[in-house]
Structures are given as C-alpha cells and as structure tokens.
Amino acid sequence: MTCKDFLKELTDYLDDALDTRTRSELEEHLQWCHNCYVICNTTKKTIEIYRDSTLYELPDDLRGRLRSAIMTKCRAKKPSTSGA
Amino acid sequence: MGAIQKVNEPAPLTEEMVLVTAAKAGDVGAFEELVRRYDRNVFRIAQHITQNREDAEDVVQDAFLKAYENLPQFQMQSKFYTWLVRIAVNEALMKLRRRRPERMVSLDEEVRTEEDSMPREIADWSPNPEQQYNQAELKDILGKTIQGLPPGFRTVFVLRDVEGLSTEETAEALNLSIPAVKSRLLRARLQLRERLNKYFKARKGGESTK
DSSP: OOHHHHHHHHHHHHTSOHHHHHHHHHHHHHOOOOOHHHHHHHHHHHHHHHHHTTTOOOOOHHHHHHHHHHHHHHHHOOOOHHHH | OOOOOOOOOOOOOOOHHHHHHHHHHOOHHHHHHHHHHHHHHHHHHHHHOOOOOHHHHHHHHHHHHOOOOTTTGOOOSOHHHHHHHHHHHHHHHHHHHHHHHTTTTOOSSOSSGGGGGSSOOOBEEEEEEEESSEEEEEEEEHHHHHHHHHHHHHHHHHIIISSSSOHHHHHHHOOOHHHHHHHHHHHHHHHHHHHHHHHHBBBTTTTOOO
C-alpha cells in the first residue's frame, strides 16, 4: 500500500467503515510510515476539536427571540396542502 | 436462506414521528417542540455556511417557517431532521449567493483539484493542542480556519463531522451521491488539518514554531 492509497481510504478508516482486510492493510502501513501516522492522528484530532468546540452556539436570549418569531408566524398561517 | 428483509413492515413510530404527525394535523405546540429540538443545530449549520450571524438568524426563521408550510408535503420516508437540514442548507446557500453574487456558490462545484488537498506539511501536534489557547482564541482559530474552505466542503464537513449525520443522510440532505460526499469530506478534513498545523504543531524546545 502506498501513501496515496492510504490517503484515499483515510476517511473510511476514521469512520470505521472499512472491511477487515483493507483495515489491516492500512494499519500495517501505519506501523512503518511515520508521515501517514502523523496525518492520520492530526486529521482525527481536527475532527475531534471541531466536534467538541462550542463554535456558533446559539445564545439563550437569541434562541428565545427566534423561537418566538417563528411560532408567531406559524400561528398566523396554518400549513396548507397547496404548498408554499 | 438468510433473513429476508420485510420491506412492507412499518417502522416503529419514533418520538420525532409522533411530533411530526401531530404537527401535520395542525398541532402548533408539537411543531414548537421540533423547533426546540433542532434550532441549535440549524443555527450552527447556517452560520457555518453563511459565515454571517444575521444571515444565520434569518436562515433559522426561514427554514423552520418553510418546513412548517410544507409539512403536508413531507412524506415521512426520511427523518424530519434530514428534511429540515436540506431546507436549511438551501436557504443558507441562497443567502451566500445573494451576498457574493460575483462568485458561483454551489455544492456541485469542484473548486479545487485533488492536489490541493494533498498534505504539504507533516508535523505532529502536541498532545492536547487546543489547550494552548483559551476558549475565545480557540473559537477564533476554528472559525477563521473553516471559513477558508469552499462552501461545498465546509457544508459536508459540518453535517458529517460536527452534526454527526451519516454519510447517507448527508448525501440525502445535500442531494449529492455518496462518493461525492466522501470525496468532499476527505478533502475538507485534509485541508482543515493542513490549515490548523500552524496553530497546533508541536513546539520544539519551548520555541514558537510560528
């Protein structure tokens, strides 16, 4: 397996969506290829950092205002079968 | 012979389906519960795509209102949330197009070649790189970094990796094929990793690597 092959499979590897054989081929590659090992680890960390971040959280006061505006408009118009 | 899939067997009613059914029948309170359930997600997705707070607020309102108006057309063959995300992504892309009329904004665009996603800098990161920064600095870094990705890439990344939709749900929400989702996701992940390197790579001997 080349580094290019490894990169092609990286997303499925990180998502645990590979068959056992391909997975073990990738893991064997990781044993000796330090560059791919680093790329794999730092890509995984990239995902974790974004997943765990509080980026773009909806503040409570804004949340309340938005919901109230949405519900006022919804109450004003019942859903119709004719569509929007 | 192995198990045969029973295609006609109705799926068990989830709590979400109960709410959607009630909302379809005119129960506004049930719809409000759906808003409560998903407003944070829709806001996060909208802000990731538009990169603009006011636009994201508009998208939240417009997406839920559109979903409410179109409830009679929702066939309940997919999850309500996936359907809602699809509406929200379309609203957000429309905002982006209005704000940047000079640039084509589409989920279909192949903005960069494969080579642009190939790792250039290979440096290990310190064990907990995010702890080198305080919350505000970290948010700033993550926001600026994802902003640099083409809209089609950051949309796939946020749905799959931040909101946790499956590849299939992401494909359905964005009207893309599964291979297209996987290809964009790989490139988005690799480009983000590359861009985060300058902030997170391990420092040698206590010296700054900048």
